Amino acid sequence: MNAHAPVATDLDIAYRQHLDAVRADSLSGRRLLAPDGLWLAITKNCNFKCIGCYREGMFRKTYVSVPDVCKMLAESSGHAYDYISLTTGEAFLHPEFCDIIEACRAAHPGAVIDVISNGSIPPKGRFRKAVSMIDKLGLSIDGAVAETFESIRRGGSFVRFFENAREICAIRAETGFPKDLGFSFTAITRNIAELPDVVRIAADLGVPMIYAQPMEMNHPEIIAAPANFTSHTCPSKRCIASRTRPAPLARRWACASIWQAI
Numbered sequence: 001m002n003a004h005a006p007v008a009t010d011l012d013i014a015y016r017q018h019l020d021a022v023r024a025d026s027l028s029g030r031r032l033l034a035p036d037g038l039w040l041a042i043t044k045n046c047n048f049k050c051i052g053c054y055r056e057g058m059f060r061k062t063y064v065s066v067p068d069v070c071k072m073l074a075e076s077s078g079h080a081y082d083y084i085s086l087t088t089g090e091a092f093l094h095p096e097f098c099d100i101i102e103a104c105r106a107a108h109p110g111a112v113i114d115v116i117s118n119g120s121i122p123p124k125g126r127f128r129k130a131v132s133m134i135d136k137l138g139l140s141i142d143g144a145v146a147e148t149f150e151s152i153r154r155g156g157s158f159v160r161f162f163e164n165a166r167e168i169c170a171i172r173a174e175t176g177f178p179k180d181l182g183f184s185f186t187a188i189t190r191n192i193a194e195l196p197d198v199v200r201i202a203a204d205l206g207v208p209m210i211y212a213q214p215m216e217m218n219h220p221e222i223i224a225a226p227a228n229f230t231s232h233t234c235p236s237k238r239c240i241a242s243r244t245r246p247a248p249l250a251r252r253w254a255c256a257s258i259w260q261a262i
């Protein structure tokens, strides 16, 4: 016996027995792997041309039909999904968006229905109904002032976004949906200084969450014109970020220093 061999604890033995049981179940076909959730790409359409969008130029006015969505939902073989994401292009442009959400609810009542939207469609009529059926809604905001927002989210209007976000907050106060509402902020050197003001806008409107992520440097304008992205300072001149050096553009990620700046 090797005197230096580690002694198996009760926990080690229990863990080993658990792995053996999992292996035996898998080999006998009793344990089947199934996904937790489903990502349904219901349209290829979008009304924006954001810089950095990996789908820009590939948009088509194609929409998956409700019967086809129902078929995809039924292919779970009885497995209940924990979440269903409808994020794809701009999902609110799908003419049968409400029917699709209802089909998801009917097929997988326990699933969290999740959408990220550009916030361009006023939440009126059937769009209001759609908002009131979504569990988790992210609204993409990449600037705290119109000039920045509209230069990144091309085709968008900051004023319209702001009004729609305000209306969505009112729907949430009235219906309780979306249960989770947040702003999605994709950071580049041009807009990082405005992140604190985006947080202030969220607080003023009653949007409880901000999700910030760096933009992948996949757009020629971001890669080739660093001068455009290094001269900006936050117009409010109040935030810490406005006094921080811009992120180094040599890095693959445009805003690798995001967490140092905020």
Ligand code: SF4
Binding pocket: 046, 047, 048, 049, 050, 053, 054, 055, 056, 088, 089, 090, 118, 153
């Ligand atoms: S809103 Fe989304 S899908 Fe549309 S262009 Fe912008 S990033 Fe791309």
